[in-house]
Amino acid sequence: MRFLLALCVSTGVASACTDIELPFKQIKRNSEMIFRGTVTAQTFTSDGSQTVAFRVSRVWKGRVSEALEIPVNPMTGCVNPFRSKVEIGTEFLIFAWKAFDGHEYAVYAIHTNYADQKLQQLGSGRKPK
Numbered sequence: 001m002r003f004l005l006a007l008c009v010s011t012g013v014a015s016a017c018t019d020i021e022l023p024f025k026q027i028k029r030n031s032e033m034i035f036r037g038t039v040t041a042q043t044f045t046s047d048g049s050q051t052v053a054f055r056v057s058r059v060w061k062g063r064v065s066e067a068l069e070i071p072v073n074p075m076t077g078c079v080n081p082f083r084s085k086v087e088i089g090t091e092f093l094i095f096a097w098k099a100f101d102g103h104e105y106a107v108y109a110i111h112t113n114y115a116d117q118k119l120q121q122l123g124s125g126r127k128p129k
Contacts, residue, residue, distance in 0.1 A: 024121060027108055031095040033062030033070075034122065036112065038091045040067075042082065049104065052082055054094070058125035062096075066128040070096060073104040080107050093118055 028034065037054030044050045053069045072082045081092070093115040095108040110118060 024118065027095050028061070028122075031061055031097050031108075033064055033094065033096045033105075034060040035062070035064045035068070035128070036091065036093050036119070036125070037068065039086055039088055041069075041088065042086060044085075050082065052086075054092075056128040057091075059128050060122045060125045064128050068128075070107075071104045073099040073101070073106050081109050081111070082107060 035054070035056050036058040037056040039052060040055050041053040042050065043053075050072050051069050052072050053067070056064055056066050056068050072080070081090075091112040092109045093112055096105040098104075099106040112119075
């Protein structure tokens with residue numbers, strides 16, 4: 001199932017980037033972490049990998065602390081805004097699961113300006129640990 005989810009989310013790796021909208025229940029069920037966080041840093045390495053740091057305000061799934069850094073797989077579809085540099089201070093609703101390599105995370109991220117419906121479906125969540 002995770003393979004199918006990753007495959008669908010990564011359909012836009014080519015220059016014409018078109019993602020498939022997966023059912024919310026499926027994204028929620030297959031995510032290892034679901035949280036709302038503000039980007040505090042984004043670092044890129046020469047090998048193409050990157051890490052995104054967040055200040056987390058709410059958590060719905062997973063062991064997530066208030067300060068969280070996750071290695072992000074930038075080639076996982078158009079819904080991953082971390083394919084390029086993002087503005088520090090931008091807030092996202094993040095759904096993340098281990099990518100194929102088991103080290104980086106595939107990310108489905110929604111800018112919080114567009115996440116009202118998803119946030120309502122998730123409920124109030126909890127504070128990070």
